[in-house]
Amino acid sequence: MNADVIVIGAGPVGLLLAAELRLAGASPLVLERLAEPNTEPKARGIGPLATEALYRRGLGETLAPYRQRGLADKTRDHGSEKGHFAQIFKIDPALQDEPERGGTLIWQPDLERILAEHLTSLTRESSAVLLREHEVIALTQDDSRVTVTVSTPAGERHLSAPYLVGCDGGRSTVRKLAGFDFPGTEPTSVMRRVLTDAPGLDKLPEPGWTPTGRLMRAPGMVATVEFDGFEDRGQPLTAEEMRESLFRVTGVDVEIPEVRGPLRFTDGARQASTYRMGRVLLAGDAAHVHSPNGGQGLNLGLMDAVNLGWKLAATVTGRSPEGLLDTYTAERHPAGAAVLHNTRAQSLLSLPGAHAAAMRDIVSDLLDFPDVNRYFGRMLSGLGTRYELPYPATHPLAGRACPDLRLVTSSGETRTLSELCGPGRPLLVHAPSQPEAAEAAGPWRGALDVVEATVRDRDDLASVLIRPDGTAAWASSPGPADTVTLTAALRTWLLPS
Ligand SMILES: Cc1cc2nc3c(=O)[nH]c(=O)nc-3n(C[C@H](O)[C@H](O)[C@H](O)COP(=O)(O)OP(=O)(O)OC[C@H]3O[C@@H](n4cnc5c(N)ncnc54)[C@H](O)[C@@H]3O)c2cc1C
Known part of the structure; x- marks a missing residue:
């Protein structure tokens, strides 16, 4: 079986990672110990970042009915659509900086089914991508390959590939076998x-x-x-x-x-110190565990998958600029650490006794201030996440997940960014007034899509370079485009074609 990447675990993160690898031209093989899909209704929803990532992959229509139904269920169970911090249900969607960027309240088994169908739709008929009743029990790696021993009903098998990713959940066998450090705090x-x-x-x-x-x-x-x-x-x-x-x-x-x-x-909170050791990587709960307070774990793991998928695919297919794969830990470790940090604060507020109760009252009062409400909303939704880019990037959007912008193309059509990003390729949207951006991208023309369009609803944005994971890698205000930084961005993320 010739796989470029073995993915351990067919939970939501493993399924999405495999799909992202396929989309970017790599051959994944997913190994899952369970005979049937998991029906445990753990997570009840995903945040705006993961929702937008799935919309960019054409899953918007499939998810839309769940969004409506989920909001109705939440209102029934909690009296309103408001989110919570430490069970203080006051985070008001209407008060947020970008209220149109909402999550999707969908039960985890429904999401896993949708992701499994999405993966199947990207798979060539001849290639088996997911093998069930395959439990990883041993792992070795050398300079060129990772080999796993797998327990199956037919006996043990040995499978190998150039890279392996552990998406095998909070008790990750891969993490233990490969020797990842997993420091953190004990449960309260x-x-x-x-x-x-x-x-x-x-x-x-x-x-x-x-x-x-x-x-x-x-x-x-x-x-x-x-x-x-x-x-x-x-x-x-x-x-x-x-x-x-x-x-x-x-x-x-x-x-x-x-x-x-x-x-x-x-509510024990632990995080792998690095998400990569040689040819073995971790994503999702395998890389970070924390309390489910605020419903952030699945969102975090899915964003690991979209960050890693295109980078790892570029690495195994020989299309990667130097150091690309190392940016996975550099970008995703801080995002995970931020979630552990806020879940620890929620644990403290949830302790019994008069002291924590007094602090809960004060936080509850603070949430009545719109700015504070927005602060908590940004933190829990992940919308405040900004990756540190290895070149000067001053536009407020650079390094952030780009919202689903509305664009008017040169033929006068109004399209959303998620429609234009369809096949998971990088995309440069440039204003008609900034043709220099398209010229600067000339050497990379075979590696990215270029669209001339005008951004609607944002006065501060004329052109933007979007990575396959939806991150704005470079953005330009109206006026002359900074093509020096655009070239640095293109060199960082893509090989010239
Ligand atoms: C009560 C609860 C509520 C939650 N609510 C939310 C929420 O509302 N929003 C949110 O974002 N998150 C929430 N979470 C967190 C979310 O459920 C997890 O973050 C998510 O399941 C992580 O997905 P994963 O794919 O990384 O791991 P998992 O879902 O754990 O999947 C791991 C897969 O790996 C397989 N596996 C394990 N070991 C092996 C092995 N050795 N060989 C082969 N396969 C193996 C497992 O069988 C499993 O299928 C909640 C969690 C809980 C417990």
Whole structure:
């Protein structure tokens, strides 16, 4: 089996990474230990950055109905569409700097199905891209290849490729086998959650704090948070364990006849010190774990996948400028660290007792100030993320995920950026008044698409260079275009063609 990259794990991150690799001309092979897709309803949504990334891949129409339905569910469960920081539901979408950049409330199994179909649609009929019941149990690498030993129902197999990416979740085997460092902080709480309509739930008190923990409820769901007893049982949560936890937290004994979607997780926060060791890389939960507070993990992992996919594909197909692959850790490690940082703050605010309660009241009052509300909104959505670019880039958009701009092309058509970015190639949009930008891109013409168009709705933007992951690598205000920086940007990200 001739793969350029072996991807371990067919969770959302592994599936999207494989699709990004395919799109950029590499041959991925995904190995997954489970026989069937995961049905655990973990994440309930993705943020604006991942939503825009999927729209750029033509998945907008598929996601749109979930967006509407998800907003209705959220309003039902929490009384409004507002987001939360440490369960303080005050982050108001209408107050944000860019309110049109919203996320998609979609349950994780639905998203995984959509991503699996997307990967299949990009796959040549003859090539098997995803092998189930293939569990990685050993790994070695040398100067040219990575080899894994895989346990399958038919016995052990050995598979190798020039590169391997561990997308195998928070307990990543790849991370351990390859010897990645994984420093961080110990848990302060453990949450247990089941989906159930057990009739006895009516006896429970109102959701909220109790002297021994916290009770959370939504239609068909009950959860507890406790602040001691973190031993890692390595086994799924059972009905009995949930019943015991409910009793400890509320003093009410509720029989739970059946358990669906059982989840037990802590707020331990850890991050790999580097996302690459030689030919082995990490993405998604394999690279970073933290509490689900604020619903950021899946979004973060999907953005790892879109950042890595085109860079790794360029590397394995010999189209990579020097050092391109190292920019993956340089860009994504700070993005992950920022999420760990804010989830730790949320953990502190969620502790029991008078001190944390006083701080929660103060943060809740602060969220009534629109500027503060926007600060928290930017932080949790990831819209504040700005990559440090290795050349001078002064435009406010440079280094940031470019919004889905509306453009009027030279033929008078109005198009969105996501429509023009379709095939995942880099794109230079230049204003008719800045033909010098197109001229500067001449040597790279075979490696990127160039479109002459006028940007609507933004006075500060005339031309922009978009990387395949949607990052604005260079941007120019109206006036003469800075072609020296544009050339530096093109040299950094693309080989001349
Ligand atoms: C309760 C809860 C709520 C959450 N809510 C949100 C939210 O609203 N928004 C958000 O953005 N995030 C949320 N998250 C986080 C999100 O679920 C994770 O970040 C996401 O699942 C990470 O995806 P992944 O592909 O990196 O890993 P996973 O989803 O864990 O996938 C890893 C895959 O690797 C496979 N695998 C593991 N080991 C091996 C091996 N040795 N060989 C082969 N295959 C292997 C596994 O079977 C699995 O299929 C939530 C998490 C929890 C627990």
